[in-house]
Structures are given as C-alpha cells and as structure tokens.
Amino acid sequence: MKLRIILIAMISLPVAGLVAYVFATGGQSNTASSNLNVVAAENFYGDIAKQIGGSNITVTSILSNPNADPHLFAPGTSNGLAVATADLVIQNGLGYDAFMQKLENAAPSNHRIVVTISDVLGFRGADTNPHIWYDVKKLGAIASAIASGLERADPAHAAAYRAGLSRFDASLHPLEREIGQIRARFAGEPVAYTEPVPGYLIAAAGLQNLAPVSFTRAIENGSEPSPQDVAQMTALMTNKQVKVLLYNSQAVSPITSRIRSAAAQAGIPVVGMSETMPPKLTFQSWLLDETRTLLKALSR
Amino acid sequence: MFTQLLAQHFVHTALLAGAVVSVICGAIGIFVVTRGASFAVHAISELGFTGAAAALVAGINPVIGMMGGSLSVGLVLGFLSLRGRERDSAIGAVLAFGLGIGILLLSLYQGYATEATNLLFGSIVGVSDGQLRGLAVVALIVAVALATTYRPLLFSSVDPEVAESRGVPLRALSILIFLLIAITTAEAIQVVGVLLVLTLVITPAAAAQRLTGRPGLAMLLSIVIALVSTEGGILLSLEKPWPTSFFIATISFAAYLIARVIDATAPAVARGSGRNKVTTVDTPSAVELSQD
Numbered sequence: 001m002k003l004r005i006i007l008i009a010m011i012s013l014p015v016a017g018l019v020a021y022v023f024a025t026g027g028q029s030n031t032a033s034s035n036l037n038v039v040a041a042e043n044f045y046g047d048i049a050k051q052i053g054g055s056n057i058t059v060t061s062i063l064s065n066p067n068a069d070p071h072l073f074a075p076g077t078s079n080g081l082a083v084a085t086a087d088l089v090i091q092n093g094l095g096y097d098a099f100m101q102k103l104e105n106a107a108p109s110n111h112r113i114v115v116t117i118s119d120v121l122g123f124r125g126a127d128t129n130p131h132i133w134y135d136v137k138k139l140g141a142i143a144s145a146i147a148s149g150l151e152r153a154d155p156a157h158a159a160a161y162r163a164g165l166s167r168f169d170a171s172l173h174p175l176e177r178e179i180g181q182i183r184a185r186f187a188g189e190p191v192a193y194t195e196p197v198p199g200y201l202i203a204a205a206g207l208q209n210l211a212p213v214s215f216t217r218a219i220e221n222g223s224e225p226s227p228q229d230v231a232q233m234t235a236l237m238t239n240k241q242v243k244v245l246l247y248n249s250q251a252v253s254p255i256t257s258r259i260r261s262a263a264a265q266a267g268i269p270v271v272g273m274s275e276t277m278p279p280k281l282t283f284q285s286w287l288l289d290e291t292r293t294l295l296k297a298l299s300r
Numbered sequence: 301m302f303t304q305l306l307a308q309h310f311v312h313t314a315l316l317a318g319a320v321v322s323v324i325c326g327a328i329g330i331f332v333v334t335r336g337a338s339f340a341v342h343a344i345s346e347l348g349f350t351g352a353a354a355a356l357v358a359g360i361n362p363v364i365g366m367m368g369g370s371l372s373v374g375l376v377l378g379f380l381s382l383r384g385r386e387r388d389s390a391i392g393a394v395l396a397f398g399l400g401i402g403i404l405l406l407s408l409y410q411g412y413a414t415e416a417t418n419l420l421f422g423s424i425v426g427v428s429d430g431q432l433r434g435l436a437v438v439a440l441i442v443a444v445a446l447a448t449t450y451r452p453l454l455f456s457s458v459d460p461e462v463a464e465s466r467g468v469p470l471r472a473l474s475i476l477i478f479l480l481i482a483i484t485t486a487e488a489i490q491v492v493g494v495l496l497v498l499t500l501v502i503t504p505a506a507a508a509q510r511l512t513g514r515p516g517l518a519m520l521l522s523i524v525i526a527l528v529s530t531e532g533g534i535l536l537s538l539e540k541p542w543p544t545s546f547f548i549a550t551i552s553f554a555a556y557l558i559a560r561v562i563d564a565t566a567p568a569v570a571r572g573s574g575r576n577k578v579t580t581v582d583t584p585s586a587v588e589l590s591q592d
Contacts, residue, residue, distance in 0.1 A: 009579075072417060074418060074423060075425055076543060076544070077544070078301075078539050078541040079306065080308065080310045082310060084308045084309065102423055105428035105429075105430075105431075106314075106425060107310040108430050127411055143520055222417065223403055224407065298426075
C-alpha cells in the first residue's frame with residue numbers, strides 16, 4: 001500500500017510542479033522586435049506582404065510546404081505562438097484556412113488586426129472556389145487589402161506601404177500581358193484541371209475547363225471520385241478533347257496519376273499548377289512561370 | 301521559445317483543456333477496459349467523423365455533428381448491450397456502414413472539407429475560452445454521473461451474469477455507460493483527434509489495471525497516467541514542434557509498457573488478489589443495488 005502511494009506521488013508530483021511552473025511564469029509580456037509582426041496563413045500572401053512592407057515588417061507564413069496538401073494541415077504550437085504574437089494576420093478565408101479562426105479564438109488579442117482576403121474581395125458561399133490568389137484580375141485588390149492592413153497596423157510607415165503597393169502593382173504587368181496573350185490567341189479552347197486550383201486563372205485567360213466539378217471536388221477533399229467521373233475524365237484525355245491538362249502536384253492520388261499518364265499517352269501536355277508558392281520564387285514569378293508554361297503548352 | 305510559449309494564453313487553455321479531458325478519459329477508461337469495449341470506442345470516434353461530415357452538409361457546426369454521431373452510436377451500442385464475439389462483429393458491421401455514409405456525405409458536400417478532416421488530428425492549440433468552458437461542463441456531467449452510479453456500473457461491467465441475477469438493470473446501465481463513453485470520446489477527439497482517441501481512453505486504464513486489482517485505485521492511477529501523458533505531451537510539443545498528439549500517445553504508451561514490466565516482475569501476492577483484471581469488486585449487496 002505504501003509503495004503504491006509513493007508510486008502515485010512520484011508520477012503526480014512532477015506534473016503538479018510543471019503546471020505550477022506554467023502558471024507562475026504566465027502573464028509574461030512577450031518582447032517582440034520593433035518590426036511589425038505579420039503572420040500570413042499562406043506563403044503567397046506572406047510574400048506579397050513582405051514585398052509591400054519591406055524591412056518594416058517580419059513575416060511568418062504558416063502554409064509553406066510545397067509538397068504538402070494544405071487541406072490536411074493541422075496547426076502546431078509554433079503556429080499558435082505566431083498568431084498569438086502577431087500584429088497583423090492575413091488569411092484567405094472560405095474555409096481554406098479554417099484553422100486560423102481557431103488559433104485566433106484560442107489567443108484573444110485586443111490589438112491584432114485580421115485581414116481575410118476573401119471577405120475584402122466579397123467572395124461568399126461554401127461552394128465558392130477558395131483559390132482566389134489565382135484570380136489574376138483581382139491581384140491588385142488583394143495587394144491593396146494587404147497594404148491597407150499594414151497601414152492600419154502601423155500608421156507610422158503608411159507612406160512606405162503605399163509606395164510598396166505601387167511597386168507591387170507595377171510588377172504585375174508581365175503576368176497580365178501573358179494572360180492577355182493567352183486570351184487573344186486561345187480564348188474558348190478546352191482544357192482540364194485535376195483540382196480547381198487554377199480555376200480563376202483559366203477563366204481570366206478565357207479558357208474553358210471540361211473536367212467535371214464532382215471529380216475535381218472529390219480530389220480536393222481527398223474523397224473518392226465516382227467511376228463515371230473518372231471515366232469522363234479519362235475520356236477527355238484519350239479522345240484528345242482538351243488541349244492541356246493542369247495538374248496539382250500537392251493533391252495527388254492514384255487516380256490523378258492515372259489521368260496524368262493517360263494525358264501523356266495521348267500526347268496532351270501536362271502543366272503543373274501548385275497550390276502554394278514554391279520556395280525561392282516571388283508571387284509574381286511563380287504565377288508568371290506557370291502562365292508561360294501554359295502558353296507554351298497551348299502553342300504546341 | 302519554450303518559456304515564451306508558456307506565457308501564452310492559448311497554451312494555458314490547452315493545458316487546462318488537456319487536464320479536464322484527461323480526468324474523465326482516465327476514469328471512464330476503467331469501465332471501457334473492464335467491459336472489453338476498446339473497439340466500441342474506436343467505432344464511436346470514427347463515426348463521430350461521419351457526424352461531422354453530416355453537419356458540414358447540413359451547414360451546422362461540425363463539432364456538434366461529431367458529438368451527435370458519437371452519441372447516437374453510443375446509444376445504439378448501449379441499447380444492444382451485446383457481449384463477447386457477437387459484439388465484436390456487430391460493431392465492425394456498424395462501423396463499416398457508418399464510414400460508408402461518411403464517404404458519401406463528404407462527396408455530397410459542396411465546399412471544402414478541412415473542418416471535418418481537422419477533427420481527425422485534433423487541434424489542442426486552437427481551443428477557445430468558450431470551448432474550454434464547454435469541455436468543463438460536459439466533463440462535470442460525466443463525473444457526476446459516474447460518481448452517483450459507480451457501484452452498479454462497476455458491478456455490471458465486471459460480472460454481468462452475477463449482477464443480472466441480483467437484479468441489476470443491465471440494459472439501462474449499458475445505455476448509461478455507453479452514452480458516457482460517447483460523451484468522453486467526443487471530448488477526447490477535440491484534444492487528440494479521432495485517430496488517437498484510444499491513447500487517452502484505453503491506454504492509461506489498461507496500464508493502471510496492470511498495476512492494481514482494486515478498481516478505485518486503478519481509476520485514480522488511470523487518471524494520473526492520462527494527466528501525465530496529456531500535460532507532458534503538450535509541454536514537450538512546446539519544446540519540439542511535432543504534433544502534440546504524437547507526444548501524448550508516446551507517453552501513455554510508455555506508461556503502459558512500464559506497467560506491464562512492473563506487473564510481470566512483481567510477485568503476485570504483493571498486488572493483492574488481482575492479476576491483470578479487476579476482480580475484487582467491493583461486493584455490493586443485492587439490496588443496496590436494487591435501491592439505485
């Protein structure tokens with residue numbers, strides 16, 4: 001009996017000590033640098049913020065792994081800390097980064113400013129394609145939403161942020177020209193994507209997606225597409241009904257790989273469209289690269 | 301990083317939520333292990349996921365759907381009050397069908413199912429003050445229900461045949477305990493996720509039962525092991541940014557292994573009459589039980 005009591009005490013005392021320590025050290029204010037702390041749920045918004053804010057801000061991006069599927073992301077303690085200590089949070093919304101809401105609720109703050117891009121741009125509804133950063137026509141509005149968030153969080157550097165915004169806007173011109181070229185030469189041409197990531201870009205370029213919505217949604221949500229959808233998608237490839245297959249390498253399944261090889265066999269060019277920004281690229285160069293590759297593939 | 305994290309409100313909330321959930325998981329775990337209902341807990345948690353998918357389609361909060369899914373499966377299993385081999389296969393059949401419905405629901409959902417898939421992994425760092433209060437209230441209800449029906453519940457779990465012959469209402473108790481298991485499971489899902497529920501509901505109790513034959517003491521030990529695992533797991537994930545649920549699962553599994561070692565090496569006499577199982581119910585008299 002005595003032994004057991006000692007045993008219980010041995011296990012429970014350290015825990016009690018740790019918990020006591022936790023609350024004894026609680027309430028410490030955190031000593032941040034003089035820079036504005038910006039947390040972006042996705043690395044492409046983080047990159048835009050960095051380009052606009054420059055050396056006045058420190059940016060932490062949460063979704064940044066180019067090989068991981070953002071739909072299966074579970075936040076950890078370092079993400080919680082980033083959001084808890086942020087002055088400005090930039091998130092996509094539309095359920096794409098639902099974990100951000102949780103992290104914000106778990107760490108209440110009276111000075112944190114949250115910019116939800118989809119809200120600023122007026123996107124609504126559960127069935128709205130959330131990949132709005134591919135909406136080439138709205139990139140200016142996205143950048144200005146981020147810039148005005150920076151201005152509100154740090155009015156002292158407002159002029160610098162406005163200058164950063166005009167620089168960013170000017171840097172979008174090559175991308176807009178490229179999209180314009182596709183539109184001029186290939187408007188109405190049929191293409192297909194495995195997942196609705198480039199949906200807005202395709203629309204802006206005047207191309208027509210033939211992939212069934214139920215197929216792309218199943219791939220997106222990691223569920224199982226119906227045999228009819230798979231058959232329809234495969235037929236698009238084998239019958240050469242589309243000019244290009246746009247492929248998301250961050251949400252793959254045996255089914256998307258099969259569609260991809262069917263496209264390759266039929267001689268249909270496959271163009272990668274990644275969900276988050278690959279490292280070492282800027283937002284503009286990322287979309288520009290993909291658009292150029294798409295234009296080349298269409299010209300074949 | 302560690303001390304900076306310890307100062308954060310969301311970490312305090314996580315530690316408190318972890319403590320609340322651990323206490324009821326550790327307590328209810330004793331009944332789960334005694335009844336051999338581990339598979340039922342697994343089914344309840346997986347079908348909580350189906351409930352979350354249904355909630356998404358209906359446009360309501362997936363956590364409420366998850367609770368609903370868990371509770372309805374708990375209710376069915378409790379009502380069936382199955383025993384032995386029959387229960388094992390019946391749960392398997394129900395689980396498979398439920399997951400099939402879950403897949404259909406996900407394919408019907410017109411939006412992006414991240415809120416449902418997030419439940420698979422748990423998100424202890426995203427617990428709000430309101431959620432913590434909810435967890436505490438639910439835990440209190442489970443604790444009160446367990447405390448008031450402790451003896452008949454234990455009796456019917458340890459030796460259903462004898463309990464039945466003494467007039468214990470087996471089916472009513474079965475429904476009660478499975479509802480409590482379902483509520484507890486739904487709470488644990490919010491901490492460790494659907495995939496790792498067993499790490500809090502089974503492992504601590506299984507370890508505790510290796511250490512003592514007395515149910516009261518086993519419950520206390522089980523609660524302590526669950527607490528050490530959860531709080532220790534959260535604290536470790538502050539130091540190393542790996543998933544919290546991984547650390548929790550590791551610590552509780554280590555406790556289980558240690559308990560097995562102690563059980564295998566200690567002389568049987570030292571542990572009283574019990575070997576690996578709760579056998580010594582402080583036998584309640586039939587009169588006492590029928591009054592409940």
